Amino acid sequence: MKKKDIKDFSQSKLAEWLKENGEKPYRAGQIFKWVYLRQADTFDAMTDLSKNTRELLETNFNIGRLEKSNIETSRDGTKKYLFMLEDGEYTECVLIPGKERYTLCISSQVGCAQGCRFCLTARGGFKRNLTTAEIVAQVRDILHDLPRKEGDPETAKPFQNIVFMGMGEPLANFSHVSEALEIIMNTDYGLKFSSRKVTLSTCGLINRFQELGTQFGLNLAVSLNATDNETRSRIMPVNKTYPLESLIDACVHYPLNGRSKITFEYILMKGVNDSEKDAHELARLLSRVRSKINLIPFNEFEDCEFKRPDDAAIERFLTILLDKGYTAIVRKSMGPDISAACGQLRANQIRPGEMDKKETSDTTVKPD
C-alpha cells in the first residue's frame, strides 16, 4: 500500500481518519503541532503520542519534503526555488525581500492552461494540478529553512505574507488550493498565517470568488491588463468566458475583509494597453470597486511580441490614476538577474523543443 502524504490532510480530515482507525480524533491537533509548528520529519519524534499511534501513522503516512533542484539568489536578495516533484515535474516558488520581512510567492499548478499571451508559464502548457501537500510544502519547507526571529513564535516567522502568484491559476485548482489554505491559515496548530497576510491572484475565474471570499476572507488580486473586451480577450483567453463587465461585477461583490481593497495588476504593454485613453478607461472601470492598482511595465525578453512602454508613458498613465484619486504604484521587477519572472526558472528546465516559440514571456514576480 502506497503511503499517503500527511500534508494532504486538513486537521478535520485527519481527525476523521484517526476516528475511523480507532484513535482519538483530538490527536489530529497534536500531530499537526508536530508537523507544522515543530517541523518534525518523522513520526517517531512525536513523543507525546503512544508507540502504537506512532506506528499506525508510520504505516500509513509519510511527511516528505520537496526536493530542491535549484536555488538562485538575486543581487537584490530575491531567492527562487525550483522543486522537482515525485513524478519528475517541476514547480517553483520565490522568496521576495521586503522592508522588514520576506513575502513568499507560491505555485498552485505545474504549468497553466489559461494561455495568457504575455506569460512565460503559458508557453509550457498545462501539466497538472499541484496536490494539497505540494502547495503546503512550499510554505512549510521554506519556513523550515530560514532562521526564525527571536520572541513570540507567532510573529517570529521569517515571512508573514504569502501570495498565490507563482505558476498556475489557483482557482483552476480550487479543491487543493482550498485544502492547502485550511492548513496554511489554521491558527491553532497549522501554519498560522492570518487571512490579512494571504493573497490569491487570479486571471478572473469569477465562479469561485464568493466561495473563496466567504470561506477564507483572504486578499484578492486580479490580473486585469486591459480595459476593453476586445484587447483583453486577445491577450487573456479567460475573458471570452468571463468578460470585463462580469469580472468587475464579481469584484464589487467580493466579500472584502474590513477596509481592505482588491489589487488590480495591470501589465503595461506598449501600444496594447498603455494609452492615456486606457488610463481614463481603467479609472472608469474600477470606479465601483474598492481597489488599488499595481502597474507593471512589461519585462521584455528575446522573441517576445510585446514591448515595455517608455518611462514617460508609464509616468503619464500613473499620474492619470493618481489624479483620479486611486492608490496606484509602478512595481519594479524583483530578481531580474535570476529569471525571477513567472515560470522562468521552470522554463529553463524544459527542453527548448517543448516550448511554443510564438508565445512570449511574463513580467515580474509580484510582491504585495
Ligand code: SF4
Ligand atoms: S498569467 Fe497566470 S493565469 Fe495567465 S497563463 Fe500565466 S500563470 Fe496562467
